[in-house]
Amino acid sequence: MFDIPFRNLAAAHRQLEAELTEVISEVIASGVYAGGPRVESFEREFASYCGSHCCVGLSSGTDALWLALLAVGVGAGDEVITVPSTFMATVEAIRRTGAKPVFVDVDSDSWTMNPGLLRGAITERTKAILPVHLFGRMAAMWEIMEVADQFGIPVIEDAAQAHGAEYNGGAAGTWGRIGCFSFYPGKNLGGIGEAGAIVTDDSALAARIAALRNHGQSRRSVHEEMGWNCRMDAIQAAVLSVKLRMLDGWNEKRRFVAMRYTEVFQRVSGIVTPAPSGSDHAHHLYVIKVENRDEFIDSLAKSGIECGVHYPVPAHLQPCCTDLGYRPGDFPVSEELAARCVSLPMHADLTHADVEKVISTVVSTVLRRRAA
Numbered sequence: 071m072f073d074i075p076f077r078n079l080a081a082a083h084r085q086l087e088a089e090l091t092e093v094i095s096e097v098i099a100s101g102v103y104a105g106g107p108r109v110e111s112f113e114r115e116f117a118s119y120c121g122s123h124c125c126v127g128l129s130s131g132t133d134a135l136w137l138a139l140l141a142v143g144v145g146a147g148d149e150v151i152t153v154p155s156t157f158m159a160t161v162e163a164i165r166r167t168g169a170k171p172v173f174v175d176v177d178s179d180s181w182t183m184n185p186g187l188l189r190g191a192i193t194e195r196t197k198a199i200l201p202v203h204l205f206g207r208m209a210a211m212w213e214i215m216e217v218a219d220q221f222g223i224p225v226i227e228d229a230a231q232a233h234g235a236e237y238n239g240g241a242a243g244t245w246g247r248i249g250c251f252s253f254y255p256g257k258n259l260g261g262i263g264e265a266g267a268i269v270t271d272d273s274a275l276a277a278r279i280a281a282l283r284n285h286g287q288s289r290r291s292v293h294e295e296m297g298w299n300c301r302m303d304a305i306q307a308a309v310l311s312v313k314l315r316m317l318d319g320w321n322e323k324r325r326f327v328a329m330r331y332t333e334v335f336q337r338v339s340g341i342v343t344p345a346p347s348g349s350d351h352a353h354h355l356y357v358i359k360v361e362n363r364d365e366f367i368d369s370l371a372k373s374g375i376e377c378g379v380h381y382p383v384p385a386h387l388q389p390c391c392t393d394l395g396y397r398p399g400d401f402p403v404s405e406e407l408a409a410r411c412v413s414l415p416m417h418a419d420l421t422h423a424d425v426e427k428v429i430s431t432v433v434s435t436v437l438r439r440r441a442a
């Protein structure tokens with residue numbers, strides 16, 4: 071066990087235990103467990119939280135991405151532009167539609183989609199652009215939307231790490247045609263199991279996704295098209311409704327931790343901190359770049375501090391993508407980030423003492439290595 075775990079999901083729920091137990095008991099008593107009124111009320115609450123007209127609750131973030139792509143008409147033979155610096159689910163969702171992922175590198179400061187590379191990647195087969203708000207920082211949506219609108223290509227946002235993030239006054243998930251969220255337990259807003267959702271202002275798209283998640287039924291027993299089972303379950307919806315009220319406060323704590331980390335680390339040579347974002351960052355993960363990552367992680371572990379690596383291999387170099395024909399060196403910014411990134415403990419339950427201990431341990435580890 072670590073003194074300071076990378077994240078502590080049980081601790082996050084302890085403060086809500088009485089309330090969660092109550093809503094879960096209500097779900098059990100209601101007899102409605104898959105979809106139903108709990109899911110509908112969470113959908114209304116989350117749509118309003120994001121400032122969107124519609125929300126459709128789903129079984130996971132991966133399903134949200136998949137159904138969003140299907141709903142805008144992506145299929146076999148099409149291309150979808152995304153970044154190699156992401157969690158594999160982004161790429162899986164594209165491939166599951168039969169379309170081909172086309173990667174563009176991330177920007178060296180923001181570590182999100184480099185909008186300057188978009189035009190060069192667009193072909194007549196491009197059916198969607200899928201930026202990822204990686205680590206909770208929103209991609210350069212203004213620039214991305216400008217290119218997308220010029221070519222008339224729909225944008226689907228992967229906002230799985232960005233609940234509550236904002237950019238130029240627009241919330242994550244509301245810039246593109248559809249925003250996709252994950253409520254995987256470790257996310258800024260997470261269930262006590264799997265869940266996800268899409269948000270959109272387009273009620274026809276929302277209705278199509280709502281049908282697709284329920285075996286393609288637009289009405290009971292009328293299967294308009296082939297769908298799947300991607301419904302949200304009522305317990306997750308009830309838990310998420312309770313936790314949604316805490317989200318802004320938790321994100322504020324994350325921002326405070328990130329600010330304190332950056333304040334110190336930016337003055338230490340040997341640590342590359344995230345560049346200032348000029349947007350409301352959700353700080354899902356706090357990622358720095360270091361030299362000799364393995365040694366760094368071992369040294370922190372010896373002091374009782376748990377780190378993560380998100381993500382050590384960029385998507386274009388994963389074994390499941392070799393058929394796409396990419397090679398090492400194709401996306402240098404993503405590859406360098408993958409080689410050097412470390413995620414430090416980041417959650418709303420870190421105490422002041424925890425944060426100061428992480429800071430002093432990180433600084434002494436880096437300085438010791440530079441002196442050696």
Ligand SMILES: *Cc1c(COP(=O)(O)O)cnc(C)c1O
Pocket residue numbers: 130131132133156157159160202228230231251252253254265266
């Ligand atoms: C978590 C995550 C997903 C997938 O969400 P699940 O709910 O786990 O299916 C997709 N994209 C990104 C960037 C994620 O972090």
